[in-house]
Amino acid sequence: MIIESLLDTDLYKFSMMQVVLHHYPAAHVEYRFKCRNPGIELVPYIDEIRAELAALCSLRFTTDELDYLREMRFIKSDFVDFLGLFQLNAKYVTIEPAEAGNGEIEIRIVGPWLHTILFEVPLLAIVNEVYFRNTQPGLDLAEGRRRLQAKIALLHETPDYEHCRIADYGTRRRFSRVWHEEVLTTLRDGLDKQLAGTSNVWFARRLGLVPLGTLAHEYLQAHQALGPRLRDSQVSALETWAMEYRGDLGIALSDVYGLEAFLRDFDMYFCKLFDGARHDSGDPFDWGERMIAHYRANRVDPRTKVLVFSDGLDIPKVMQLYEHFRGRCLLAFGVGTNLSNDVGPEPLNIVIKMIRCNGQPVAKLSDSPGKNMCEDKAYVAYLRQVFEIPAEQG
Incomplete structure (x- = not known):
């Protein structure tokens, strides 16, 4: 089972x-x-x-x-x-x-x-x-363990990255449940505070990790049929979310209609109300720069807002993004398949x-x-x- x-x-x-x-x-x-x-x-x-x-x-x-x-x-x-x-x-x-x-x-x-x-x-x-x-x-997981340890060493032992934290987002594409648990246990023991948590609720409970997550594309997509009119569906989705959680779980997903359309709807009210936004498609460096500029244009200090990166990340990409944006905003990184299914086969x-x-x-x-x-x-x-x-x- x-x-x-x-x-x-x-x-x-x-x-x-x-x-x-x-x-x-x-x-x-x-x-x-x-x-x-x-x-x-x-x-x-x-x-x-x-x-x-x-x-x-x-x-x-x-x-x-x-x-x-x-x-x-x-x-x-x-x-x-x-x-x-x-x-x-x-x-x-x-x-x-x-x-x-x-x-x-x-x-x-x-x-x-x-x-x-x-x-x-x-x-x-x-x-x-x-x-x-x-x-x-019967795949020998020795290669997967070697790769995992190399990732931990790169993030944990590189100077000036002690505040760079990652989270596991790898449930849906994991190699197996048993391997996923081994990965999380190894990350917890090897990264310590550099492991922010996991999106997986079961493993968060079993391993004493922080469960992480806010909303997904389906939530905003559904509002195309649930909202008052199509053009207002993204605004309606965000307002309903805010009504339910009253400021909690405040990370908005920015790519259901592309960043340009998101920024048109994510006005000063949402900039101040939500804790930040999540990147899941397109160039992450361009996205981050545009989000920071958007916050500034709406009289919000981007250093108080979280930019969450979660699109096909590996540890080197995480570190590049961290180096580029650190000090300019709060940062979070969700790494999925590269953690939970990097054992050799595609x-x-x-x-x-x-x-x-x-x-x-x-x-x-x-x-x-x-x-x-x-x-x-x-x-x-x-x-x-x-x-x-x-x-x-x-």
């Missing part, structure tokens, strides 16, 4: 789920799986993935797990009470061979947002682990993205066009027009 606890997911799934419970309990959504690596055959493992899905859907939150969530300052008691009754249901998930017959698989999740939001991360972790345990049976670049909400298409048009995913080309064109997004961005 790959997933042994419903806490084995990213914290932002719970923070978003609480907003869904309180503000959008009737929302209906659809997610779709995509493997960005060419030529990866997953069809031989469909039965195994389905069996792991069934095991996932047998899980319930334990009393101890609920007590752990209840201790978090931003988690409300009625949400924990709801989780006490919660169970994932496999009827919302279909896993089939792709129609193209090329060895790829099609995973779709369709159902109430409140009852499907927790599928994404554990399902991706399942696909990863099933694939690697079949294609790399990692899978797999995602599960929301593509519809309440029967309407939704899309992400980030600063990295390869990350975009929508089945309705006419809607993408309309979205570009509404948010004044260049055609090459989507």
Whole structure:
């Protein structure tokens, strides 16, 4: 059994789920799986993935797990009470061979947002682990351990980087659950205070780490169908978040419509209200410079705001960004696949993205066009027009 606890997911799934419970309990959504690596055959493992899905859907939150969530300052008691009754249901998930017959698989999740939001991360972790345990049976992890120790040494022993801290964001693309735990234990013991925490709630609890996370793209995408009008959907999403958390969990995601559109909406009110912003596509150096300039233009001292970098980072890139921006703002770094799946074989670049909400298409048009995913080309064109997004961005 790959997933042994419903806490084995990213914290932002719970923070978003609480907003869904309180503000959008009737929302209906659809997610779709995509493997960005060419030529990866997953069809031989469909039965195994389905069996792991069934095991996932047998899980319930334990009393101890609920007590752990209840201790978090931003988690409300009625949400924990709801989780006490919660169970994932496999009827919302279909896993089939792709129609193209090329060895790829099609995973779709369709159902109430409140009852499907927790599928994404554990399902991706399942696909990863099933694939690697079949294609790399008995892999010697000595190379992975060597690489991990080299990363720790680089960050921990380079002078003047003692205040450079990283967090683990690697649950969805990890090599395996067991390896993920070894990585986190090794990082905790080797980096000490330079490990800020992990996005994984289960491992945060098990290993005494800080659970980290705020919100994801799906939250802002859904507001394309939930907001008062499309042009105001990003503002509506941020205002609803602020209404729910009253200043807590204040990191805004900046790339659902690209940085230019984000900055148009992220006015002085949001600059002052939110603690900072997260980068997840496009050039991180350009993004950071523009965010700092934007804060200054809105009479906010950027040294009081957090810039979170989380797009495909490795330790050398973290250190370059830290050197470039330190002293000019507060910094945070989320490192994912490069920590949890750097053992030798090429990692899978797999995602599960929301593509519809309440029967309407939704899309992400980030600063990295390869990350975009929508089945309705006419809607993408309309979205570009509404948010004044260049055609090459989507």
